[in-house]
Amino acid sequence: MGRAKLPRKSTSIDMTAMCDVAFLLLSFFILTTKFKPSEAIAVTIPKSVAAKVAPSKDFVQVIIDKDGKVFLEIEDESIKETLGNALNNTKNLGMDVKAFKKALFYGAPFGNLRAFLELPEDQRKGNLLPGIPVQDTAHNELTDWMAQVLSAYQGKKPFFLLKGDNLAKFPAFKAVITAFKKNDILKFQMVTSPEGVPVGTDLWKKAQSGEKRDE
Amino acid sequence: MAEMDTSGGGHKKGPGVKKSKKLSTRVDLTPMVDLGFLLITFFIFTTTMSQATAMKLILPKDADKPEDQNKAKQSGVITILLGKDNHVFYYEGELDNTASNFKSSSFHDIREVLINKKNSVKELKDFVVILKPSDFCTYRNVVDILDEMTINVCTRYALVDISDVETQLVKKSDEMAAAQGN
Numbered sequence: 001m002g003r004a005k006l007p008r009k010s011t012s013i014d015m016t017a018m019c020d021v022a023f024l025l026l027s028f029f030i031l032t033t034k035f036k037p038s039e040a041i042a043v044t045i046p047k048s049v050a051a052k053v054a055p056s057k058d059f060v061q062v063i064i065d066k067d068g069k070v071f072l073e074i075e076d077e078s079i080k081e082t083l084g085n086a087l088n089n090t091k092n093l094g095m096d097v098k099a100f101k102k103a104l105f106y107g108a109p110f111g112n113l114r115a116f117l118e119l120p121e122d123q124r125k126g127n128l129l130p131g132i133p134v135q136d137t138a139h140n141e142l143t144d145w146m147a148q149v150l151s152a153y154q155g156k157k158p159f160f161l162l163k164g165d166n167l168a169k170f171p172a173f174k175a176v177i178t179a180f181k182k183n184d185i186l187k188f189q190m191v192t193s194p195e196g197v198p199v200g201t202d203l204w205k206k207a208q209s210g211e212k213r214d215e
Numbered sequence: 216m217a218e219m220d221t222s223g224g225g226h227k228k229g230p231g232v233k234k235s236k237k238l239s240t241r242v243d244l245t246p247m248v249d250l251g252f253l254l255i256t257f258f259i260f261t262t263t264m265s266q267a268t269a270m271k272l273i274l275p276k277d278a279d280k281p282e283d284q285n286k287a288k289q290s291g292v293i294t295i296l297l298g299k300d301n302h303v304f305y306y307e308g309e310l311d312n313t314a315s316n317f318k319s320s321s322f323h324d325i326r327e328v329l330i331n332k333k334n335s336v337k338e339l340k341d342f343v344v345i346l347k348p349s350d351f352c353t354y355r356n357v358v359d360i361l362d363e364m365t366i367n368v369c370t371r372y373a374l375v376d377i378s379d380v381e382t383q384l385v386k387k388s389d390e391m392a393a394a395q396g397n
Contacts, residue, residue, distance in 0.1 A: 015244030022251025029258040045267065046358040049365055054269035064354060161269065166355035170297075170348045173357060177374075181274055189269035190358060201326070202333075202368040 040105065040125050041065050043165045048192035049203065054161065055189075060149055061161040062142070063105070068172035069131030071107040072145055075158075082152040087113075090148070107131045110141060134175035142179035150183055160188035272361065275373060291341030293332045295325065295360060296377065297352035298385045302392055303360075307332065314384055319392070322359055329367050344372040349385045 041063055061073040074080050084100035087093055091110055099117040107129040108116035116129070134142045149158075160180065164173060180188060197204045289308045296304040303320045305328060310317060320328055329344070336342040344364060348357050357374075364372045377385070 012243075015248050019244045019248045019251060022248050022255065026251055026254050026258070029255060029262070033258060033262050046355040048268065048270045048358055048362040050268045050270035050362075052269055052271070054267045164354035164358070166353060168354040169350065170352050170354065170357060171350050173354050174348075174376075177274065181276075184276075186274045186276060187271070188274075189271050190361075191267050192270050192358060192362075194268045198326075198366060201366045202330075203366045206368065 041071055041107075042127075043163055044167075045163060045191055045193055046166050047195040048190075049195055049197045050192055051194065052189075054191050055159045059159040059161050061163055061191075062176055064162070064164040064168040064172050064176065065127075065131070066165040066167040067127075068135070068169050069107065069129070070134045070142060070172060070176060071105045071129075071131060072142070072149075073105040074149065077101055079149070079152045079158075083148055086148050086152060106145075109133050110144070134179065135171060140175055140179050140182075142176060143182045146179055146183040146185060150185075160185055161191055162188055163191040270358070270361065270365075272374075288341045288343075291336045291338075292343050292345060293329070294345040294347060296381055296385050297346075297348040297356045297360060299349075299351035299389045300393070301352075301356060302385075302389055304385060304388060310381070317384055317388075319388060322356075322363075325360075326363060326367065329363065329369065333367065333369070340371070342369065342371065344369050346372060346374050347377040347381060348374070349377050349382055351385070351389065 043063060043065055057075065059075050061075075063071040063073060065071070074083070080101045080103075081097060084095060084097040087100075087110075088095055088097065093110060093113055095114045095117055102121075103117060103124075104121075105124075106113070106116070107124070109130060109132065112130065116124070132141050132145065134140050162173075162176060180186070197207060292309075293305060293307050294310070298304060301322055303322055303325050305318055305320055305325070306316045308316070333339075333342055346357075346360055346364075348360075361372075361374075363369075
């Protein structure tokens with residue numbers, strides 16, 4: 001008597017579909033990732049336990065590099081245009097507003113701003129530029145910048161960000177704070193990279209008990 | 216399926232014709248799937264890592280008149296000074312003439328000091344931390360000490376300009392620490 005033959009099933013699974021899914025996801029992630037634009041100003045930011053993500057829209061950012069040089073970055077292009085025109089009028093700089101609008105950041109005294117804008121984009125590197133002069137308390141140019149930025153925003157409040165390098169000395173930071181204070185900008189945010197809350201501290205206990213952090 | 220029919224219609228060849236070997240075109244895609252998922256994991260991790268966070272700082276408005284200024288009880292005040300090379304100094308209450316209560320600390324130990332002070336103050340609302348960064352400290356030091364305020368839930372703190380006497384003290388202590396280090 002012949003035994004009933006069981007149909008032999010192959011144990012190998014067709015991987016094609018899975019491969020498709022994997023690469024579809026991969027291409028999705030690659031395309032949606034915003035790559036960090038190569039930074040003209042090298043800044044290593046300090047760590048903090050702050051958990052709020054830094055705003056990526058509607059911000060005005062002041063950057064302090066490791067030598068204490070100060071740069072200004074504005075996100076909104078229309079604001080930049082208004083600002084460029086206003087600066088041209090009030091300070092008689094004779095800058096090219098189009099170039100001003102396109103510039104990613106500003107880092108020169110008012111007197112040299114025109115020459116700064118004439119530099120090609122790839123030559124505007126933080127370590128070669130003079131930065132906005134802030135250290136001299138009598139001629140803290142950032143105060144003027146902030147005043148003009150505020151008037152360009154016409155009462156709307158952008159987020160003010162401060163991105164400082166670990167090694168920047170305190171006087172530069174103080175000068176920036178002074179410029180903010182003089183324009184009644186009393187709230188600003190410092191850009192940091194995240195760090196875990198140390199175990200056993202009061203903040204940690206608060207987080208454990210489920211209390212929300214007020215930020 | 217990643218497979219192609221190569222049997223050529225299935226019609227039989229004559230007896231003299233040699234059968235050509237049938238090669239399977241099926242490819243094992245498992246390693247490719249592995250690679251795909253590995254890359255996905257890599258991308259996911261790198262994207263979440265680069266997200267910067269923001270730490271909020273609210274500045275007090277400068278009070279011109281002394282009577283407008285906030286007052287703090289001496290017993291609940293601790294002043295922290297930041298010096299060169301990550302040095303931290305502190306004193307409780309008011310600095311006395313001989314600077315005998317001027318103590319040296321570090322970023323590692325200052326948490327202990329703050330916790331002790333916080334626990335020893337009778338009423339929590341009297342606990343005030345005054346931060347005085349000197350001109351020699353770095354931006355990182357300031358962010359670290361502000362972070363320490365968040366970590367220890369110190370709700371009342373102020374960033375204040377350093378006085379000349381304190382600058383001298385910090386300078387002297389910095390030099391002393393540097394001499395000891397050598």
